[in-house]
Amino acid sequence: MNGPLAGIVVLEVGHMLAGPYCGMLLADLGAEVIKIEPPEGDIARRVSPHSIGPHNAYFASLNRSKKSVVLDLASAAGQGKLRRLAARAHALIVNLRPAAIMKLGLNYAALREVNPKLVCVALTGYGLEGSYADRPAYDYVIQALTGVMAITGEPGGPPAKTGYSAVDNSAGMMGALGLLAKVVDGKGGQIDLSMYDVMLSQLNYLAGAWLNAGERAERMPRSAHPYIVPAQIFETSDGWLVVFISHDEFWRRFCNEAGRPDWLADERFATMAARSRNRGAVLAALEPVLKSDTTASWSARLAPLGVVVAPIESLEQALASDLVREREMVAAIECAAGTIRAVGNPIRIAGTQREYGPPPLLGEHNALLLGEEGNSIHHQREET
Secondary structure, eight states: OOSTTTTOEEEEEOOSSHHHHHHHHHHHTTOEEEEEEOTTOOGGGGTOSOEETTEEHHHHTTOTTOEEEEOOTTSHHHHHHHHHHHHTOSEEEEOSOHHHHHHTTOSHHHHTTTOTTOEEEEEESSOSSSTTTTSOOOHHHHHHHTTTGGGSSOTTSOOOOOSSOHHHHHHHHHHHHHHHHHHHHTOOEEEEEEHHHHHHHTTHHHHHHHHHHOOOOOOOGGGOOSSOSSEEEEEOSSSEEEEEOOSHHHHHHHHHHTTOGGGGTOTTTSSHHHHHHTHHHHHHHHHHHHTTSOHHHHHHHHGGGTOEEEEOOOHHHHHTSHHHHHHTOEEEEEETTEEEEEEOOSOOOTTOOOOOOOOOOTTTTHHHHHOOOOOHHHHHHHHO
């Protein structure tokens, strides 16, 4: 693989999402990522009902461009092979419970003897130590415990999770950031990264309002911003539209285009602060106006004026959009079984062509990396 991380070797021991996503981000940037799997493989190999030949679609979306070795880390032989791999690696990513991390020797204290410069990243639910350390943690649970579910959804309705795995993905990104920071530092060591901490850190200004002013974070109707008005979802004559007007100049442009220049002289509407104080009156005036035209028409009228506006599209519409094609954000990855289509890496580096390799078969690289025989048993298991 080409890229700025070419020459960096990263071991990955994990399953499902956070750890594998962390490893894939690094592989996309050129790192050699070696996925260490148990004999039965990462559970992600069996999650999705969809497949491209032997490749499970869920697994493929999180594990492209990696190598796979099968090790029984509970055995002396497996531990010996782990240490051989760790001796030449720059980093190790693990997302298991702390008890498993310690038992299997997947931390810096256990591996520093073979490689004192090794960076060990532990992606756990609640940290390596503490009263919560070995509680099970999934994206859903962390969203529940950090207040994310409580502030998501319509007022009066049930709490709701985000529409995608926000915690796992965020933890993967933060893991990659911490890993690279420590690699640049040039010193080995342990990084303790909890999903709980990651999600709390992303509640930044909402948490700050409570911590500093006692302002409670609340669910807002139509996904409205707590301070900026109008900044939310609006119904149009044929669908839904996001309008986000944070600046008084853009409010002026909006009012003129909407045929309501009188709002500019209304003291309730004239300034950003006034609109925030008079949220109910502003929305009551806006809603019938926006509902008088189509989503496409409002987008075409307002976007050229610099007003922040967008139609609400489905994932399917987004993936088929001109913007996705222009940004080359859907990758076609060729493999023996056909073409795997996947969302690409968002990092674009001048002078570097983004490259993606296929996801590995289970144990595909044992021979290459450990000098073992071809692991045909694991290949057959994948294919069946």
